[in-house]
Amino acid sequence: MANLMPKRRLENIGLGITGFCVALVALVVVTLIFMVAQQGLTTFFVDGINPIDFFFGQNWIPEQERYGALPMIVGSFAVTLLSTAFALPVAIGSAIFVVEVAPSFGRRVFQPFIELLVGIPSVVYGVLGLYVINSLVKAIFGDAAPTGAGILSGSLVLAIMILPTITTLSMDALRAVPNQYREGSYALGCT
Structure with a gap:
């Protein structure tokens, strides 16, 4: 029984390290998604570009603030x-x-x-x-x-x-x- 305790403790330490790494990777992924969404949606909410005009517009003329991505x-x-x-x-x-x-x-x-x-x-x-x-x-x-x-x-x-x-x-x-x-x-x- 005494021999099992160090192995179980070592396994718990390994599980803790693995859980920490998984949480860290999940945090990085969520942060990346948030940053991309924030920068991408700034175009529509801060710059005031209409999403309908953006996705279905046919002219891309930044000088006239016309951004059509169709x-x-x-x-x-x-x-x-x-x-x-x-x-x-x-x-x-x-x-x-x-x-x-x-x-x-x-x-x-x-x-x-x-x-x-x-x-x-x-x-x-x-x-x-x-x-x-x-x-x-x-x-x-x-x-x-x-x-x-x-x-x-x-x-x-x-x-x-x-x-x-x-x-x-x-x-x-x-x-x-x-x-x-x-x-x-x-x-x-x-x-």
């Missing part, structure tokens, strides 16, 4: 949807190739290469987009895209950026499929 919101959604439409078929096809079709040599080559691409910082992709993709879009579309910057360029950069992540996740998901399901799908005619 084009930026719609552009963000458009870039996200378009980049997903570009990247998803390629990523799933690549994952199927690596997991199901490629010989073991191909797997040993492709898997590390794809995982290496996941680790490239987003700044590198941004520079690639700025100098390479914008130039290609400008060369292809000419006067229709005088700078090359736009939704298409942003979507292509984002598609290249998310492609390795979606491919890696798809490969892991395909490897997790039990063999009995694979054999069952082969029996039903899937190839």
Whole structure:
């Protein structure tokens, strides 16, 4: 019995330290949320900008105190949807190739290469987009895209950026499929 007391006391100390750390992290998260909300809502309550005009306005002219964020919101959604439409078929096809079709040599080559691409910082992709993709879009579309910057360029950069992540996740998901399901799908005619 005497031997259990120090262990129990040590466990209680560990629980106390863990509880303190959890409370500290929760306090930091709540403080961050409060600060972001305070700074963000200042625009509406202190500066007197109408939220309806902000979210649905189409003109962003700070000199005239007109702040319409609708084009930026719609552009963000458009870039996200378009980049997903570009990247998803390629990523799933690549994952199927690596997991199901490629010989073991191909797997040993492709898997590390794809995982290496996941680790490239987003700044590198941004520079690639700025100098390479914008130039290609400008060369292809000419006067229709005088700078090359736009939704298409942003979507292509984002598609290249998310492609390795979606491919890696798809490969892991395909490897997790039990063999009995694979054999069952082969029996039903899937190839």
